[in-house]
Amino acid sequence: MSSTLFSLLFLLLPFTTLSHLFSPPDNYLINCGSSAPSTPVDYRPFAGDLVPRHSPFSPSPRAVSVQNDNPLPNLPPIYHTARLFTTPARYSFPITLKGTHMLRLHFHPFNSSNLDLGRAQFHVLVNGHVVLSNFTRFVNPQRNPRIVEYLIWVDSEKLVVMFVPSKDSKFAFVNAIEVISAPKDLVPETAQYLSSSKVEVFDGLNKQALEVVYRVTVGGPKVTPFNDSLWRTWVPDDGFFKSSAGSEKLYFGGRIKYRVGGASREVGPDNVYNSARLIRSKNDSVPNVNMTWVFPVVGGYKYLVRLHFCDIASISLGLLYFNVYVNGYLAYEDLDLSYVMNSLASPFYADFVVDGGDDGVGGLSVSIGPSKSSMAHVIDGILNGVEVMKMNNSHNSLDGEVCADFVLKSWSTGNSGLLFTLVAAVCIVLSLSIVVRRRFIGSRESVSWSRLPVNLSDDSVKN
Ligand SMILES: *[C@@H]1O[C@H](CO)[C@@H](O)[C@H](O)[C@H]1NC(C)=O
Numbered sequence: 395m396s397s398t399l400f401s402l403l404f405l406l407l408p409f410t411t412l413s414h415l416f417s418p419p420d421n422y423l424i425n426c427g428s429s430a431p432s433t434p435v436d437y438r439p440f441a442g443d444l445v446p447r448h449s450p451f452s453p454s455p456r457a458v459s460v461q462n463d464n465p466l467p468n469l470p471p472i473y474h475t476a477r478l479f480t481t482p483a484r485y486s487f488p489i490t491l492k493g494t495h496m497l498r499l500h501f502h503p504f505n506s507s508n509l510d511l512g513r514a515q516f517h518v519l520v521n522g523h524v525v526l527s528n529f530t531r532f533v534n535p536q537r538n539p540r541i542v543e544y545l546i547w548v549d550s551e552k553l554v555v556m557f558v559p560s561k562d563s564k565f566a567f568v569n570a571i572e573v574i575s576a577p578k579d580l581v582p583e584t585a586q587y588l589s590s591s592k593v594e595v596f597d598g599l600n601k602q603a604l605e606v607v608y609r610v611t612v613g614g615p616k617v618t619p620f621n622d623s624l625w626r627t628w629v630p631d632d633g634f635f636k637s638s639a640g641s642e643k644l645y646f647g648g649r650i651k652y653r654v655g656g657a658s659r660e661v662g663p664d665n666v667y668n669s670a671r672l673i674r675s676k677n678d679s680v681p682n683v684n685m686t687w688v689f690p691v692v693g694g695y696k697y698l699v700r701l702h703f704c705d706i707a708s709i710s711l712g713l714l715y716f717n718v719y720v721n722g723y724l725a726y727e728d729l730d731l732s733y734v735m736n737s738l739a740s741p742f743y744a745d746f747v748v749d750g751g752d753d754g755v756g757g758l759s760v761s762i763g764p765s766k767s768s769m770a771h772v773i774d775g776i777l778n779g780v781e782v783m784k785m786n787n788s789h790n791s792l793d794g795e796v797c798a799d800f801v802l803k804s805w806s807t808g809n810s811g812l813l814f815t816l817v818a819a820v821c822i823v824l825s826l827s828i829v830v831r832r833r834f835i836g837s838r839e840s841v842s843w844s845r846l847p848v849n850l851s852d853d854s855v856k857n
Pocket residue numbers: 503504505510511512535536
């Protein structure tokens with residue numbers, strides 16, 4: 395009986411447990427502004443940063459916590475609270491294993507009392523990188539929390555996330571923070587650099603700060619964090635796909651066979667590799683078409699383009715050959731997935747570095763088309779997924795031409811910063827007296843700025 399159970403477990407293992415086997419040495423999930431010890435989101439526990447035991451990561455006591463008065467139903471609970479900063483504040487995460495870390499910041503502006511978080515404007519610095527500057531871009535804030543994701547090389551003891559309001563009159567906030575060790579193979583040391591003059595090796599790729607700009611699954615439905623071993627979201631490619639003539643979508647119900655030398659499940663989950671778009675030859679000729687995707691990007695940065703391939707369509711090995719173009723440059727000629735993986739349905743990925751905005755289409759383009767080795771009556775091109783990541787510029791910034799030191803200096807040298815401290819202190823005193831008065835009078839009059847310092851005092855007591 396027990397041995398049957400054991401072998402049953404063994405049979406199930408590769409399909410269930412293995413996909414969640416990756417256990418990151420550093421794994422911090424913080425629900426900012428919450429006092430709940432644990433808030434589950436997709437079965438992952440986010441710890442409130444007002445809980446004393448998490449105080450090492452907590453920002454300065456001057457960071458207040460605010461609560462969403464009217465959260466929409468179904469809004470995950472991590473977006474019901476936020477930490478708000480009127481002066482520079484930092485979260486400091488001890489790092490046990492140096493290397494690439496994934497950092498996700500969650501922003502969901504809401505109204506709390508008379509304070510509108512949508513009016514925030516701030517910079518975010520991470521270990522000397524500027525990752526966001528003058529950040530205000532909240533699209534449809536009520537519905538869509540904005541999640542930004544970075545891959546940051548950490549070779550110090552700590553990962554420090556610093557929030558700096560852009561002006562004295564402005565403030566910063568954050569709803570949740572994730573800091574997770576990335577698997578070693580997620581960002582390799584080198585990639586191919588494609589430019590008009592030459593193709594060369596780009597070294598030190600893993601030491602660059604990267605921002606995930608697009609993470610796209612081709613030909614399939616959205617892949618949610620629940621189905622991704624690194625809790626990523628992969629959006630469908632329909633919005634980026636430019637040419638549909640002669641191409642088709644494919645879904646594969648079989649097993650994805652991860653192999654050494656190809657992609658691991660952490661590089662891309664089954665749900666990304668089991669769908670694709672492809673070019674199929676239906677008669678005696680090879681279609682003379684490309685499948686093309688265009689990703690709008692900000693110019694002035696280099697981008698890492700990661701293409702995911704998995705031959706889920708061919709009926710046998712050695713039939714699929716195609717060309718791959720990134721920004722119009724020939725990135726792969728006669729790519730033969732059978733040769734690189736020696737197996738069907740085995741995932742493979744390739745990394746290319748290009749300069750954003752140098753192809754004249756206002757973005758970054760990826761094309762797949764038949765090659766001179768392509769054959770009639772078979773599949774002549776396939777793509778399963780695309781990731782586009784922005785690389786820090788020479789100012790060590792992912793967002794603008796200003797370096798981290800400058801951001802900090804411009805805050806500290808403005809003596810109005812001191813003035814603000816004084817004003818804030820006065821506000822605290824005032825608001826405390828208002829609270830006291832309210833308690834006595836029991837009035838529910840609302841004073842627009844009182845909420846903040848009131849919470850501040852609550853919070854300072856807790857710390
Ligand atoms: C807060 O409320 C104001 C007034 O109703 C509205 O204009 C604003 O968009 C709201 N802000 C957010 C972030 O929901």
